Amino acid sequence: MTSNSTHTLPFYQVDAFTTEPFGGNPAGVCPLKEWLSDDTLQAIARENNLSETAFFVPTDDGYHLRWCTPAVEVDLCGHATLAASWVLFNKLGYSGKTIRFQTRSGELSVSRHGDEYCMDFPAQKAEVIDIPAGLLEALGITHGVVGVWKAADLIVLVDDKTMIDGLSPDFNALNLFDTRGVIVTAADDEFDFVSRWFGPRVGVNEDPVTGSAHTFLAPFWAARLGKNMLSAQQGGARKGTLRCHVRDDGRVELYGAARMTIEGTFTL
Template identity: 45%
Template sequence: MQQIDFYMVDAFTDTTFGGNAAAVCPLTEWLPDETLLAMTRQHNQSETAFFITTDSGFELRWFTTQGEVNLCGHATLATAHVIFEYLNYPETTIEFTTRFVGPLTVTRNGDWLTLDFPATRSEAVEPPQFLLESLGIVEYQEVRLGRTYTVVLASQQQVEAVKPDFQLMLKLNQKVCITAPAEIEGYDFVSRFFSPAAAITEDPVTGSTHTMLIPYWAERLGKTQMLARQVSQRGGDLRCQLVGDRVLIAGQATTYLVGKVLLRS
């Protein structure tokens, strides 16, 4: 029987039951992909992060219940939280090697952890069939396509009021983000994120989508440092900064559960 440490962490929040929960499992070596996927399905979280320690840092992979994904912000934040809090890591910056997006770093400054991710650009497009219908909206400012479809709305109130038709959204075969200027004092923009094709109807807080939102709002607002709020039911805060072709996304994290996974062959 193999024992694997298991952590469940709420990312982009400083309170329990806020932000976005991720499972994190340190490994001594990579297990077969089918085992990693089976573990992820058993955990039944939006993402499980698996990592191993190397001479140069850490190798990191992310899985949903549907399979491996190329980038996940909140699970990266959760992994860094585990390394800093439970592995006696002495430095202030963690270097991750990933399979799809190259090297990533997470830096600790007090209670805040800052992700250094590649920025993702987007371009204005005509809304495809089913997009606006699945969101139940008629009025919008623009639709953009990058990592996801992004529908820009006029107000935070509009973003919060959207009640998607997820069955109709499945026909898009694409993830969907909606965003608008923030109406909360001190915040710059808000968003929500939907991914029914990946078995995630609404994601509570989505770091990877902010790699696209940050360049967009930086240009629109004429500023490079912003505070964002994902206005899902759980909600979460993200300190955002555009630095050239990189984005810095900072958040807090809190541990919900520590345990053991027992693998029997």
């Protein structure tokens, strides 16, 4: 590409579900004036090599929002939605209280609450299933499994929270399962529940904090614990935290903080 044909795009990297640098889940954010080709969006996400990059363009009443992993476009991403909202509120001068996004998962809204941001997402229900052959072996789990459920991801419930940090899956083996991702979760003392999420099938071996997974994890744990306000922590070496409100109308509110770590431009 010659210098006369280059153009630049603003780029931000925001750590979501944390107040600390290098915590939570990093997401790329690229505000656009109009859509680029699908191949270009995917190439930008691949170049970022983050679990997700968010792209948005203005509409008459909000924004059209899309998310790409390094490998595929996805239907829903919580942490990149939080990151995009942080950029709109803090860098692009959005002055309203609530941002409305049109997405593959319908309309999503994000509002600012002090230092936190509240994402209003559709809840998902998890259905109990038989343990898929080879799943526990791929995760390296030999005991303590309460059961397995299926929503957008497979959910493996274990009875000992200390197992979570020690997980070291075989990602090649996990890649054989026909699911967006696999999440292992347990009850906790400090938080209501903890978890880790693995998604080699979509090009993300481990996602530190998966907001979209909490659209079914929060209702799952709300039913088990008998409460609709829950605190959660997700991640292995890198962790983040969020609060979840399971409403009676089929929606889940996810509250989290965010902070920017990188600001720059893409040159195309």
